Amino acid sequence: MEENKLKALIEAVITELGAELARSGRAGPVPAAPVPPTSAPPPGRTGPGIDLPDPMSPEARALPGVREPLDADGLLALRETTTARIGVGRAGPRARTRDLLVFQADLAITKDALERKVPQALLDEFGLFTVDTRVSGGRSEYLLRPDLGRRLSDEAIALVKARCAPGPDVQVCVGDGLSARAIEANLARIFPVLKSGCASLGYSLGQPFFIENCRVGVMNDLGDLLDPKVLILLIGERPGLGRAESMSAYMAYRPKSGHSDADRNVICNIFDGGGVNPLEAGAYALRLAQDMMGKSASGVKLKLMEGEA
Numbered sequence: 343m344e345e346n347k348l349k350a351l352i353e354a355v356i357t358e359l360g361a362e363l364a365r366s367g368r369a370g371p372v373p374a375a376p377v378p379p380t381s382a383p384p385p386g387r388t389g390p391g392i393d394l395p396d397p398m399s400p401e402a403r404a405l406p407g408v409r410e411p412l413d414a415d416g417l418l419a420l421r422e423t424t425t426a427r428i429g430v431g432r433a434g435p436r437a438r439t440r441d442l443l444v445f446q447a448d449l450a451i452t453k454d455a456l457e458r459k460v461p462q463a464l465l466d467e468f469g470l471f472t473v474d475t476r477v478s479g480g481r482s483e484y485l486l487r488p489d490l491g492r493r494l495s496d497e498a499i500a501l502v503k504a505r506c507a508p509g510p511d512v513q514v515c516v517g518d519g520l521s522a523r524a525i526e527a528n529l530a531r532i533f534p535v536l537k538s539g540c541a542s543l544g545y546s547l548g549q550p551f552f553i554e555n556c557r558v559g560v561m562n563d564l565g566d567l568l569d570p571k572v573l574i575l576l577i578g579e580r581p582g583l584g585r586a587e588s589m590s591a592y593m594a595y596r597p598k599s600g601h602s603d604a605d606r607n608v609i610c611n612i613f614d615g616g617g618v619n620p621l622e623a624g625a626y627a628l629r630l631a632q633d634m635m636g637k638s639a640s641g642v643k644l645k646l647m648e649g650e651a
């Protein structure tokens with residue numbers, strides 16, 4: 343087909359589509375969100391400015407993408423109730439550029455949480471020395487081989503034996519798990535609560551330490567080595583899209599080889615602003631430790647005993 347005929351055909355289709363939308367009352371590319379001004383290069387600097395408004399700003403995130411919603415206020419209210427991606431709209435059959443960019447940026451936050459390390463300064467602040475697991479090939483091996491993250495390395499066993507006294511009432515360990523960001527976000531708030539809580543309850547607290555490339559199952563090795571009455575493992579949870587600061591406290595009464603998750607309890611979703619506040623989580627962990635010691639049990643066994651009480 344000749345080029346000018348093709349062009350005419352395309353124009354005719356576009357005109358017809360526009361007319362059809364007008365007839366159905368859905369006409370017009372009414373933008374759902376006012377477009378914020380384009381960022382210019384900073385004063386004194388030349389070069390290209392950013393030609394898209396920042397889609398990651400809280401204001402931009404709050405704007406729905408559905409054009410001409412039947413109930414605009416309802417849609418806004420609904421979006422405020424959740425961080426899930428609802429009411430994002432679409433451009434034809436695909437996601438809007440704005441949403442795709444936000445998705446990619448959020449995914450970057452998730453990947454960063456998986457890859458990054460807990461800052462040494464934070465570990466130093468709480469007097470945590472570091473040991474590793476049997477993961478020796480970095481984070482990619484950690485992700486592919488959960489079994490290696492459940493066992494302490496030989497060097498770790500030697501170091502823990504040298505630096506920690508066995509048999510405390512409560513042993514607190516910190517593990518990066520699947521999000522170092524979670525430890526960065528919560529350790530400074532939960533750790534002092536656990537420490538002062540143990541002191542006021544009269545519990546001896548073992549020398550705490552940090553475990554790199556750590557999985558929950560490492561609790562068994564820790565139990566075999568240190569024989570605490572209660573072990574609390576603070577560990578980074580699997581990050582969600584754009585949400586990396588969620589931490590868990592996995593706990594067990596006298597953990598040892600052969601124990602499974604059925605022998606453990608978890609306080610999950612510990613983070614400020616929507617999750618379990620870390621201060622509250624610390625208090626709850628101490629309460630749970632008391633229960634565990636009182637009933638000499640944890641996990642499903644403890645739950646069943648509570649049912650009997």
Ligand code: B12
Pocket residue numbers: 488519520556557558559577578579580581588590603604606607608609610611
């Ligand atoms: C991944 C996951 C799982 C996976 C774990 C497999 C794996 N290798 O990753 C699977 C699908 C098997 C799973 C199963 C269950 N899970 Co789950 N799980 C999660 C999730 C999404 C992430 C956990 C995480 O990041 N762990 C940290 C990493 C570093 O740990 P890991 O060593 O890689 O993996 C271990 C833990 O994930 C642990 N685990 C996973 N779930 C649970 C639940 C309990 C009660 C315990 C003690 C341990 C545990 O099992 C893994 C192997 O040891 C959380 C959500 C959250 N916000 O934490 C829910 C979550 C922890 N799970 C939950 C529940 C209820 C369960 C089940 C009991 C569901 C059921 N009714 O069968 C089972 C039992 C768990 C078990 N292992 O026996 C709840 C716990 C609620 C609570 N406070 O008690 C959570 C918080 C989800 C929720 N919001 O309801 N889970």
